[in-house]
Amino acid sequence: MNLILRRREAADALARVRLSEREWADQTRVLRACAARHRAGLIVGGGFAAGLVTSLVPIAPLLRLGTAFASTLSLMLQGPLSRLFTEQRDERGERSREEESSQ
Numbered sequence: 001m002n003l004i005l006r007r008r009e010a011a012d013a014l015a016r017v018r019l020s021e022r023e024w025a026d027q028t029r030v031l032r033a034c035a036a037r038h039r040a041g042l043i044v045g046g047g048f049a050a051g052l053v054t055s056l057v058p059i060a061p062l063l064r065l066g067t068a069f070a071s072t073l074s075l076m077l078q079g080p081l082s083r084l085f086t087e088q089r090d091e092r093g094e095r096s097r098e099e100e101s102s103q
Contacts, residue, residue, distance in 0.1 A: 035042060
């Protein structure tokens with residue numbers, strides 16, 4: 001009984017998703033048609049706007065932000081990566097000691 005109930009709930013959920021997809025398609029039909037007609041203009045205009053914004057944004061704060069992000073990422077990964085490298089180095093050392101003792 002439980003499996004049948006789950007399948008019925010899954011089918012109902014799928015029907016709700018399909019209904020919302022149809023509603024979204026109906027609500028955005030005009031906008032999507034306009035974007036399809038003016039696709040090249042949107043691409044060129046978007047590139048122009050991105051270039052304009054990039055040229056007007058000061059670079060120093062972005063560099064500081066990038067540095068802060070990189071240092072945070074470095075601190076986050078330092079623990080797990082250093083443990084991995086240490087374990088790998090220890091395994092290599094044990095192997096070389098085993099090879100030396102066997103010769």
